Amino acid sequence: MPQSTRKRIHLIYGCVLAALTAILGVALILSALGIYSSGPRAYSYASIGAAFWRISALVFIVVGGVIGGIVLNLTIPLENQRPKSVRDDVAVMEKLKARAGAQPEAAKQVNLRRIYKIVTAAISVVIMIPPAIYFLLPFFPGWKEKLFTVDNLNGDIIRSVIIVMIPAVICLALCYVCSVLIRKSLQKEAAIYKKALAENPTRSPAAKTKKSSKTPTYVWILRGSIVAIGVIFVVVGILNGGMNDVFTKAVAICTECIGLG
């Protein structure tokens, strides 16, 4: 069978299975929400069984689809697709620089990138200051009771999460924009170097900048220090009862950890 036909078969099969998997996920979520919303202490083998029964056909179809996918892979295999290389832009730039020499226009792009980074970092810091203060306040006398009331601890936690997660998401979005701008700037800079090299291909020989792969001494010193500190910490932990704490917590079912509440 030609490779293109195989590819088509695999694609169609994969898309159908993907759709079914997604539907199953939604069905599972709706089932859980259905049980939960049916009243207090509504989870029971009967209610879970009834919910599962309603989606059991879908479950079996998806399981069958997964097994079918394995059979498909074995019977109509696809040739391995090689992903494209992902070059390290900075490493490429280093090479171009070494060959083309300094370019004044390119220096502007470097400065621009520096500005993007500084602005992003500064805005991120400013955005994260309020949540940082919020989390530090309970350590000061009087604030703990104001921010975290034992009566509504879950509500307080949700509020805390929102206070942190919204700025964090904004920071991540900002980082994304920054990375796009930096990439564009790198592309512009690369174009400048390539143009310079096209104009004068023998301007400068490629520099050998690679260092030997031997582990540097400082890494060994660092490793040794961490081992020493780690061993000391473990011994101190055993002596101060920390190990016993781990044991104590681990031999009882942590109902919160597993979601029982």
Next chain:
Amino acid sequence: MEKKRTKFGTWWQAHKPTKRRIIQLYAALLTNANIKGFFSGKIYQGGAKNMCVPGMNCYSCPGAAASCPLGALQNALGSSNARLPFYVFGILMLFGLMFGRFICGFLCPFGLIQDLLHKIKTPKIKKNRFTRILSYLKYVILVVFVILMPLIYSTMSFPMPGFCKYICPSGTLLGAGGLLSNSANEKMLSMLGPLFTWKFVLLVILIVGAVFIYRIFCRFLCPLGAIYGFFNKISLLGIKVDKPKCTDCGLCVGHCDMDVLHVGDHECISCGKCVNVCPTGAISYKGPKILLAPNEVGGRPNTKNVDPVDYPGTPLPKKTKIARSIVAGVMIVAMVASLVYYNFIHKDPVTAKPPSSSQTGPEVGGEVGDLCYDYELDVYGQDENIKISDFRGKVTLVNFWYIYCSSCVKELETEFPKVKDHYGDEIEILAIHSYQEYNSDINAFIGEKFPDEDFIFCRDGEGEELFHLLGGEQAWPVTVILDQEGVIVETIYGGTTYEELCKIIDGIGNKTPAQPEGGNVGDLCYDFELDLYGTDGTTSVKDYRGKVTLVNFWYIYCSSCVKELETEFPLVKDKYGDKIEILAVHSNQEYNSDIPAFIAEKFPGEDFIFCRDQAGEEYFHMLGGDQAWPITVILDQEGYIVQTIYGGTTADELSTIIDGILAK
């Protein structure tokens, strides 16, 4: 000379599990060596839980052989007001230095689950700049949920494992899944609520996500991976690049499914894909090559432009072969020894036996309806002892808690004081610390947290003896409510609320409490008029008060409904006669006008009351039915719903329930 292979041999070479997969399976089994826990529904409680496993594996999983490092870290930070968490820090440093994120790629059971899910044949979402940015989310989660939350709550002497509680999918899948799937833990189901629903939804999102996105949890959410990532550059095991050989072709990063910028950076899980695709053989594994020679882990290598010496198929030096055999032997022995120890040698702590018969009467027990065991308990802060029987004449709430259980502490702080304020001297609250005392400061803890509470804080006699006698297993809190005569009225597993406790206490004070009508277990059943088949008359469930009533919803095309009405219900009716009444309610749109004829033909001699849900399925839905038949709702003599059985039932099951009702 190349060795000739059979057709199967060629196929096997192409499809056999990679070394990495074998190591992952080995690690997952070793981490969950307590296999008997899955059958008994109990977690391992032996000494190995002093130690942590390197990967993420919930310690409340029945199979868990040791502790989860992340759970231990949160717990240690949560109790950092008592002692600094040196032990867990030391463990994490040693693991990090030794393995780095090699742990994620080779030793983490949840990583293995995600790897296998990603094998499902669907189109995949590849990494891009957005996923790269999103990969930093795990550091936010590390700081907020793993470090800050436990630390802040520790200032209030309140243990709060933020990540475990709100995010950890390993706990939901392995812990909750492993425990709840065992019928021995059925009573734990009553503890499930909003938190479980949230965690289950998150788990489903991650599981479905893992099918489409490679290691969705490890890349974006896992704080343990974030910690180990700090050590990746200096760890003893991992991936290294021989820089002089590297041509910066970018194939390695292109092939990598993680959000790496460079081979071996903080996102690298050492899966070895890059080792196989490197055209110059510049990438290899760090450390001794006894287990993992270069280019040997991930399967089919790129053989172009590379010295074939590094590839499988090349005979290994004799010394390496011997060393490998020794290591493989040691690993097999370790696995066998672990399995034997956890499953055959180690015995779970024996659950306390009830006191001898000379101390207790025939009705004494630990279940609802029994006269509660009378135990002597040490009171904290006083030299005196008390007995449970000392409080007869009052409603007594016996609450089992322990100092590290945040939901225990929370309900003692918020719910029980309200109950005490409401009922005053009519009730007594015994708060029994029912756990081995690792911490001698429980007195101080009580003094600090509950300075004004009018509870009696006492200690379980032999660690957890009374706790086990009254139905506790391995999960806290448990609240046992005794009436004025010391009889157990209710046992609440898991957290409770002021409203729930008031409802029960009111029920004790007023033996026939006025309750609103409802369709759930415990409610006074809705009263509906039902048309009787074969006559023009009507009936309602209220007409049968004084008898145990079985309201069975069926419909004509439901074969299991008809079957159970034909085979099971007649047996029950024959057994109990006039003590019970069976209402067979046809509760579906009537496709067939011959239902009376059908009834006459199928059930000619049956002493059931056949009737019709007047508005199609209204009554059926009000009593909890949805889209599946049959449902049987069992009411006691006063018309309260005792149980709702979804799906088919048997005469034995019905008899057990009816016996329980009649015994009361």
